[in-house]
Amino acid sequence: xxxxxxxxxxxxxxxxxxxxxxxxxxxxxxxxxxxxxxxxxxxxxxxxxxxxxxxxxxxxxxxxxxxxxxxxxxxxxxxxxxxxxxxxxxxxxxxxxxxxxxxxxxxxxxxxxx
Amino acid sequence: xxxxxxxxxxxxxxxxxxxxxxxxxxxxxxxxxxxxxxxxxxxxxxxxxxxxxxxxxxxxxxxxxxxxxxxxxxxxxxxxxxxxxxxxxxxxxxxxxxxxxxxxxxxxxxxxx
Numbered sequence: 001x002x003x004x005x006x007x008x009x010x011x012x013x014x015x016x017x018x019x020x021x022x023x024x025x026x027x028x029x030x031x032x033x034x035x036x037x038x039x040x041x042x043x044x045x046x047x048x049x050x051x052x053x054x055x056x057x058x059x060x061x062x063x064x065x066x067x068x069x070x071x072x073x074x075x076x077x078x079x080x081x082x083x084x085x086x087x088x089x090x091x092x093x094x095x096x097x098x099x100x101x102x103x104x105x106x107x108x109x110x111x112x113x114x
Numbered sequence: 115x116x117x118x119x120x121x122x123x124x125x126x127x128x129x130x131x132x133x134x135x136x137x138x139x140x141x142x143x144x145x146x147x148x149x150x151x152x153x154x155x156x157x158x159x160x161x162x163x164x165x166x167x168x169x170x171x172x173x174x175x176x177x178x179x180x181x182x183x184x185x186x187x188x189x190x191x192x193x194x195x196x197x198x199x200x201x202x203x204x205x206x207x208x209x210x211x212x213x214x215x216x217x218x219x220x221x222x223x224x225x226x227x
Contacts, residue, residue, distance in 0.1 A: 004156075037218070045157075045205060045218035091157060099213035101147065101159040101170060 002027045004094050006105035013082055014113050021077045021108045023092030029053075031097035034068065034075045039089040039107070051075065053097070082112045116141070118219035120206050126225045132194040135222045139188070139208030145169075146189050147209075147216060148181060152202035160204075163189060164212065196226045 003026040013019045025034065036048040049059060051068050059066045063080045079086055089109045093102040119138045127133050139146045148160040160179070161171040165186035174181070178197070183189040193200055203223050207216040 035215075042220070043203070043223075044220040045207075047215055047217060050215050093157075097213075099145075099209070099211070101162060101173070102149075102157075102207075102216060103159070104149075104157040106156040107154075 002029075002094055002103045004092050004103050004105035006090075006092055006108050008108045009106070010109045010111070012111045012113065015084060016081050017112075018078060018080050019082050019110065019112075021079075021090050021092075021110065023075045023077065023105060025073050025075065025092070025094050027073075027094060029096055033095045033097065033099070035093040035095070035102065036066065036075075036077050037091045037093065039091065041088070045091070048077075079110075082110075084112050084114055086110060087112045118206055118208050118217055120204075120219040120222050122222060123220065124223045124225075126227065127196055128227055129198055130195045132192065133196055133224060135191045135193075135204050135224070137189045137191070137206030137208075137219060139206070140217060143208035143210050143217075144186070145209040145212055145214075145216075146183060147207040148189070148191055149205040149207065150202050151205065151221075152199070157205065160191075169212075193224075196224075198226050200224060201226045 005024045032053045034051045038046045065078045067076045089107045091107045092105045121136045146163040151157045159173040162169045163183045180192045203221045205221045207218045209216045
């Protein structure tokens, strides 16, 4: 069975600190996709990134970076120099290689204080 | 291009009443998904349409939930009769193909009293 675990329920940091959100997944599939979504206070789910299981290269997008390690079944998300606008709930998710339903973790609520 | 839209944004109903949620996917997206987040837990899959056909409805909790997508455009999710445990946020998502990224709507917050 597929499962995604986000062990950190809540994280609180001060602006400009770096913060890493952990995501650990379980799947028997050899190919799959991993995702991160952001849910700001306004409520909508905003797509951040999708990674194919074949591509273990780390990805950087501005202050955001993702570390995918197949050996530890982890897909961690780091925000560098956090800002108040980064305050949100962040969800990690998993799907089969051919798409379809997403399996979500419980989410990590990040609070960035000025 | 307009994103996924959902209506209403909030709904408060009494136990035993009926509620219908609506989702309009991104234009041209054949794949439409419904998810639900209950009481701060994880977001759980309910069902998946490809055009007007139900591709996967394994996440539907019981027969009080009925989803339709007539004509393969917008979709409705009806809860009848609503129970207290149905309270939560109902999200809709759409994708161009099954393998493409799913884009989510703003959700409908349902409160059953």
